[in-house]
Amino acid sequence: MKIEQYGKSSISVIKQKKSFFNDNDKHIEAQRKISNIYKQQPIRLCCKNCDKPLKKENDFIKDGIEYKVCDICTHLNGAYEDTNEFCNAIYTGDEGKDYAQNYKVSDIEDFNYRLSSIYIPKAEFLYTSLVNDNAAPHKMKYLDVGAGSGYFVGALNKIGLKNISGTEVSRYQVDFGNTMIGSDHLSVHEINDTNNLPKESDVDVVSLIGVLEHLQDPRGAMEYIKKNNRIKYIYISVPLFSLSVFLEMISNDAFHRQLSGGHTHLYTKKSLEYLADEFGFDIISEWWFGADIIDLYRQIFIDMKKSQCSKKIRNLFQDMITPLIDSMQFELDKKYASSEVHVLLKRK
Template structure:
C-alpha cells in the first residue's frame, strides 16, 4: 500500500478550478438538473440489490445518495440513461478544461499526473508480481486525450487507448505524433459506446487500465464481465472516486465546484463495495495507492470564498501559510482511508 502524492507538482494544472468555479458549478448544476428528471434507480449499481434504498442516505445538491445495505455502494437516487449520458459527453464541455494547445504543456501534464501512475504500475508488476512488464501490451479504456498512453509509450511499451470522444482522440494523437514521433500518428482510437465492450472482450493486452471511467459507464457489470471473460487480461489498473472527506466539504459548500460527487458522478465507491467486486469476480488486490485532493479541495473552497468577499489579505495568507501544509495534511487523510480517490492494481485469479 502506498500513500500520498505531492500536490505542488500538479497545482498549476488545477488553477482553473478556482478561476472557473462559477462556470464549473453551472455545468454541474445543469447536469444535476437533467439527472433529477431521470427515472428512479431500481437497483444498486454494484450488487444489483433492489434493497439499495432501504438504508441510510445523505443529500447533496437536492439529490439523495443511498448507502446500499448489501454491498455498501453509494447510489444516486436516479438512473443513468442514454439521454443523461449524452448530456454529459455530447452537450457538456468538461473536456475543455483539460486540453492543452501546446506540446510542452501536454508533456508537463503527462509527466506530472500520468507518468507517476505508469511508474507505480511497472514497479508493482516487477517487485510484487514478479512480472516482466516490458513484454506486456497495455490497453487504456476511456483514454481521453491519451496522456496515460503517452506515458507508457515514453517508457517504450506497447500501448493503445480507446475513447468515445473523437475530438479527444484527434487531439491526443496529434500530441503523440509531435511529442513521441509515433509511427503512423497516435495510438488512441475512437470507438462508439457499443464497441468498447467488444474491444475489451477480444483484447490481447495483458493489462487494461481505467482511470476515472467506472463512475461514468451506464452498465458497469457489462464492462466487468467483459474483463473477466477475457483470459488474455491478467491485470487491471483502475482509479475510482470513493466516499471521502471532500463529500463533507461539498455538502456545506454547494456554491463551490465538487469533483467527487454530483454532476456526471451519480454514484461513488466505498471500500466495502470495491471488496464486493473483488470477491464476485475473484480478483486479488496486489497493490493500492491512496492519494486524494481533499485538502486541496478545502484550500480551493477557502480561496473561492475569500475572493468572492474580496478578502485579499486572508487569501494571501492562505497561499503563504496553508498551501505549504497541503501534503502533510492530505497524507493524514490518505492514511485514514478517507481520500477522494484510490488507484488499485488487481490480478485476476484462476476461475
C-alpha cells in the same frame, strides 16, 4: 507481497486546476445544468456496484440530488439512473469540434506537462506493481479503455513499453492525442461497444483510468473482462466517497469536484474490494492519494471571497495552508480516506 502506497505531491495539481479557484461560478453553472438533467432520470433501483436493491431512504441531499449508501457493499449511489439520455447529454460535447484544427504550441506544452506530472507516476506505479508480482512488463500487451486524449497511453509509451493501445469514444480526443504523442496508439470506438472491447482483446493488462465510474454498466465491463482469460491484470483508478464529499454536503457555493456531473456514484474501499472479489480478482497493489485538502482550502477560500474578506486576509490564509496541504492529505491517504485510489487487480 501487496504494495500499499500513500500520498502524492499536490503542487502540480494546484497549478493545473487554477480554474477551479478562478472560474468557480462557471463550474457551478455547468454542475447545476447536469444536476438538472440527472434529476429528471428514472429512479436507480439497484446499487451501481453490487446490483443489489437499494434501500428507499436517502442518506443525504446535495445540490438537489438524493444519495444513498448501499447496505451491502457501502458504495455511494445517486438516486437516479445514468440513462442513455443522461450520458449523451454530458459525454458527447466534443462532436462539434474541428478534428483537423492546428494545435498551438501551448497545447503541446500543456499536454506534455500533464502527461509528465500526472500520468507518468500512474504508469510507473503500474510498472512497479507488475515487477513486484514477478511479471515482465516489457513482454506484456496493454489496452487502455476510455483513453481520452491519451495521457496514460502516452505515459506508458514514455516509460518504454511497446505493445500499447488505447480506445476512446471521442474522435476529437483521439486525433488530438495521436498528434500530441506522435503515434497512432489511439483509436475510436462506438459508445455502445465500450463493454465489448475487453471481450476479445488479446492483451495482458486492461486499464480503466477514471473510467469505471463513468460507464453506464461497469459490471458489464467487469463481466467481459472476467470471461476473457487472456486478461491477467486490470489497472483501475476511481474516485472515492471521501472527505471532499462531506465538504460538498455543507456548501453550495464552491464547485463540487468529487460528486457531481458524470460522477453519479462513488467507490469506497469496501465496494472496490467487493467488486474485485465478485469478478474473480485480487487487489495486489493500492495507491491512495487525493485532493480533499485542496478542496477544503478551495472551499474556505471561495467562502472568504464571497464574505468580502480583504485580499490581505485571503493571502494570509493561503500562506498558512499551502505548506500544510500535502502533510494533511497524507494523513487521510494513510487511513484510506482519500478522494482517489489506483489499484492493480490480478486474476485469482
